[in-house]
Amino acid sequence: MTAEAEIGRRARVADSTAPMIELRGVSKQFRKTLDLAGRIAQRLGANVREEVVHAVDNVDLAVKQGEVVGLVGESGCGKSTLGRMVAGILPASSGTILWKGQDVKTLPPEQAKAAKLAIQMIFQDPYASLNPRLRVDRIIGEAPLVHGLVTQGEFDAYLAQQMRRAGLDPAFKRRYPHQFSGGQRQRIGIARALAVQPEFIVCDEAVAALDVSIQAQILNLFMDLRRDLNLTYLFISHDLGVVEHLSDRVVIMYLGRIVEEAPAEDVFASPNHPYTQALLTGVPRIDSRKRAFSAVRGEIPSPLNPPSGCHFHPRCPHAMARCREEAPKLKAIAPGRRSACHLNDGAA
Amino acid sequence: MSEQPTIEVRNLRTHFFTKAGVVKAVDDVSFSVGKGRILGLVGESGSGKSVTGFSIMGLVDPPGRVAGGEILFQGRDLAKLSEEEMRKIRGARIAMIFQDPMMTLNPVLRIDTQMIETVLAHDKVSEAEARKRARAALVQVGIPSPDERLKAYPHQFSGGMRQRVAIAIALLHKPELIIADEPTTALDVTIQGQILFEVQKLCRESGTSLIWITHDLSVVAGLADEICVMYASRIVEKGTVDEVLDHPLHPYTRGLIGSVPSRNVRGRPLAQIPGMTPSLLNLPPGCAFRARCPRASEACLVEPEMTAPLPNREVRCFHPHLETVAA
Structure with a gap:
């Protein structure tokens, strides 16, 4: 049980007030550079340009120790890109990411490695995120062995412990991923992430591909693990029901920007931003029967060519002239609540 | 309720005769949908809900076939029709909407080509008339600037727009019955809301009956009149939405x-259900839910029949939760 003791110690040492991870003005652009033909065409005066997608646009976000932050948005809003930057898989184009108060880019190599190990990610598709040619013992056990968290002698016991914790029978350790069901595979993904004793988990749509009854099992597992291992989660999902169930705080994104951030109870009780309101009325609930579905107008615009000003203005029922020109800033509207909407500036 | 239901399925069995054995994908399934009513067919992956839809459409491919039962569409048994007769009904009187609209749309043809072709397949009208109908169908599902959109290819549409086009195609012949197989599962919340809005309006205004196949109870809660819950190829519970969801x-x-x-x-x-769905290849004898059920007893070693312990309620269980209803 040394691993558990170690995690407990780290949790106590961690400063409980400073955010565990903090993003300051983080942006990510993806560029499609011109190929040779494109460059020639451009020389000759054709109207071809480099395409730039602003996947994440100037985002500030802080996650405190032990907190579960739900990150919600529809496809193309940049929530997965943001998650990947937090997990250190993608570099940010600009802005700083702080891990326990220190910029991850300027950390000395030893600490940088420790920080990367401490942040792990669980992916959406349990069919695509496991190497089909590796047996479960290697999928879960390779990283802790390589990083020296466990010796060869203790390996079997450690592996069994990790598998049991994720709800897997250690007797299956010589099996391949294809021999498991979807829910069990997601458990393998969870065991793999937890095997390196992380403190922070990024879950990217981790239950979206699962059946309802299996989804409930995995959500319960996440909650148990949070309690037992004192984990901090960034929980990315498009499913508002799941986010409401798990999160302490909710962050809502639309086309690369955060539009609203609030404690979970508040956001579901009294959403401030018109987009949040639209999302919440759109979500089907088991306790609302024979309702008349109402529709938000319009499509989600392409992030290649987002609308000017407030990105939501073409679909917003309250849009004014100002919304077309000026992007609203994310401002505090109440303690712990931020929203990016001009309506909050009063009826001026 | 003396009116004849639009569709009545009686003891439907669809089996797949594979090398590994017979897979009973749909086993003894019965339900009916009245005019303008919406039935939610709910179940998890592999429960047989999609195969039920395919069976009604006559779209079960070998090694599968409808092995028994009746599919009465306005009194006619679809299971007994020849391929030629079925072709006249399929697409015209019964239409299907799939989860992935790219299954319905041909990626190399323009939308107008595909829609006009669909109109002409069943009706002898001029091409101009067919185009007019196609345009009207696009307007009906809320597609802006339909004239330009008719000339576009499927890849130029977003996912939600493609699904609307698929629905518009299903509506071209004003079918009496639409079978929708998880049509909003792949869509975002706001787009799902738009589609549900259109579908609801359609059933209310034109009296179309709808079978909505889904794994998502919350969608069905807001949309359907009745629910059938499927588990391991069988319907285990049937009733109105309120009854089933409030007093399962x-x-x-x-x-x-x-x-x-x-x-x-x-x-x-x-509250989680322990274990997982059993493989249909070797179902244990008796109730298929037995191994995961908190109420299972000796009696469950025998296959339970569908019973009606209460008026308008049907359940396939020896130990139904009747106490919740009494309260």
């Missing part, structure tokens, strides 16, 4: 409802 009789339905995160259980552990 079958332990599986109860478990399923408890698994859905909702307002009143925030932060608390969800």
Whole structure:
């Protein structure tokens, strides 16, 4: 049980007030550079340009120790890109990411490695995120062995412990991923992430591909693990029901920007931003029967060519002239609540 | 309710005769949908809900076939029709909408080509008339600037727009019955809201009957009149939406409802169903839910029949949760 003791110690040492991870003005652009033909065409005066997608646009976000932050948005809003930057898989184009108060880019190599190990990610598709040619013992056990968290002698016991914790029978350790069901595979993904004793988990749509009854099992597992291992989660999902169930705080994104951030109870009780309101009325609930579905107008615009000003203005029922020109800033509207909407500036 | 239902399925069995053995994908399934009514067919992956839809459409491919039962569409048994007769009904009187609209749309043809072709397949009208109808169908599902959109290719549409086009194609012949197989599962919340809005309006205004196949109880809660819950190829519970969701009789339905995160259980552990769905290749004898059921007893070693312990309620269980109804 040394691993558990170690995690407990780290949790106590961690400063409980400073955010565990903090993003300051983080942006990510993806560029499609011109190929040779494109460059020639451009020389000759054709109207071809480099395409730039602003996947994440100037985002500030802080996650405190032990907190579960739900990150919600529809496809193309940049929530997965943001998650990947937090997990250190993608570099940010600009802005700083702080891990326990220190910029991850300027950390000395030893600490940088420790920080990367401490942040792990669980992916959406349990069919695509496991190497089909590796047996479960290697999928879960390779990283802790390589990083020296466990010796060869203790390996079997450690592996069994990790598998049991994720709800897997250690007797299956010589099996391949294809021999498991979807829910069990997601458990393998969870065991793999937890095997390196992380403190922070990024879950990217981790239950979206699962059946309802299996989804409930995995959500319960996440909650148990949070309690037992004192984990901090960034929980990315498009499913508002799941986010409401798990999160302490909710962050809502639309086309690369955060539009609203609030404690979970508040956001579901009294959403401030018109987009949040639209999302919440759109979500089907088991306790609302024979309702008349109402529709938000319009499509989600392409992030290649987002609308000017407030990105939501073409679909917003309250849009004014100002919304077309000026992007609203994310401002505090109440303690712990931020929203990016001009309506909050009063009826001026 | 003396009116004849639009579709009545009686003891439908669809089996797949594979090398590994007979897979009973749909086993003894019965339900009916009246005019303008919406039936939610709910179940998890592999429960047989999609195959039920395919069976009605006559789209089950070998090694599968409809092995028994009747599919009465306005009194005619579809299972007994020849391929030629079925072709006249399919697409014209019964239409299907699939989860992935790219299954319906041909990626190399323009939308107008595909829609006009669909119109002409069943009606002898001029091409101009067919185009007019195609345009009207696009307007009906809320597609802006339909004249330009008719000339576009499927890849130029977003996912939600493609699904609308697929629905518009299904509407071209004003079918009496639409079978929708998870049509909003791949869509975003706001787009799903738009599609549900259109579908609801359609059933209300034109009296089209709808079978909505889904794994998502919360969509069905807001949309359907009746629910059939399927588990391992069989319907285990049947009733009106309010009855089934508020007073589930079958332990599986109860478990399923408890698994859905909702307002009143925030932060608390969800009621989970232990274990997983059994393989249809070697179902244990007796009730298929037995191994996961908290109420299972000796009696469950025998296959339960569909019974009606209450008026308008049907359940396939020896130990239904009748106590919740009395309360």
